Amino acid sequence: MKNLFSYKLRVLTLLFIVLQVRMFISAQESALSYEFNTNNKSEGWSIHHYGYGATAQVSGGSFNVSYNLSQETYNRANLIINDLTVYPASYPILAIKWINAPVHTFQLHCNLGTYKNDATGANHDGVLADNVYYYDLRNSFGSSENNLSLTEPTILNYLQWKVTENIIEGTAGYSIEWIKTFTSIEALEEALLAMDVDDQNLDADYSILSGENEITITGNGKNSSATIYNMAGKVVGSAITIDDRMTFKCKPGIYILKVAGISVTTKKVIVY
Secondary structure, eight states, rough: OHHHHHHHHHHHHHHHHHHHHHHHHHHHHHOOOOOOTTTOOTTTTTEEOOSSOOOOETTEEEEEEEEOTHHHHEOOOOEEEEEEOOTTTTOOEEEEEEEEEOSSEEEETTTTTBTTTSHHHHHHEEETTTTTTEEEETTTSTTTTTBSSSOOEEEEEEEEEEEEGGGGGGGEEEEEEEEEEEHHHHHHHHHHHHHOOOOOOOTEEEEEETTEEEEEEEETTTEEEEEEETTOOOOEHHHHHEEEEEEEESSSEEEEEEEESEEEEEEEEEEE
16 A cells, blocks of 8 residues: 555656646747847848858847849848747747848748748748738758657747848848738737727727726717727727717726727827
8 A cells, every 4th residue: 555655646746847847838839029229139040141241230129121222133142030939839930020121132041941932932831911921830940751740849940031132123221121920810910900900099979088097088979989909919809889978997007999880090009
């Protein structure tokens, strides 16, 4: 009986250790986020120009690459980061926001090969507003056998966008505002809404009041709808038709109010 108890105790101890290790690994998983908000801080990114003389600098909230325009044919300026850990199971969608995207070729590539084994043009999965290109890291790199793990993090020797530009196309360089990963395309779309808020005034027919734990819209809005998002892009309140006075209950924080009628208007609102 004592041996059986000792055995069960060892098993329980082992299970506890395994659970703690899994919790630790899970805690380490996080979305990638490079925003280039600090001048001269590249956050690990650089360019490989292969002797073509392109230069890079972080300034004004973006990673800016300038080509060597004395080249007679074309420029190369690969955007690259080394020793990158990715989490395709938790954050499979990789997105990059170009301020001005390369015209000729930019291909996602890593030490395993080219994304989806597609070496032609821009091998992205889709494009959203404002030059946001996205990729699903659950797809293969290079041959079909080179899939990233969906059960544990993957450390890539490097990840890069291979950029080639023809001189005759007249592009002086390219700039990136951010590079991030997301849980889904829907999460990316919601985040873009939160990022790209146009903080303009509501139409004259509306007024907005924010108070303690609530947001109130007043005005003639019979043909308008309202949606409230938190700063993570999640919908926390909505109404198909705005009455003369509509109140939304919210916890203290910063929200984005979207009113859609003849035109679409968005505004940041602080609730205390």
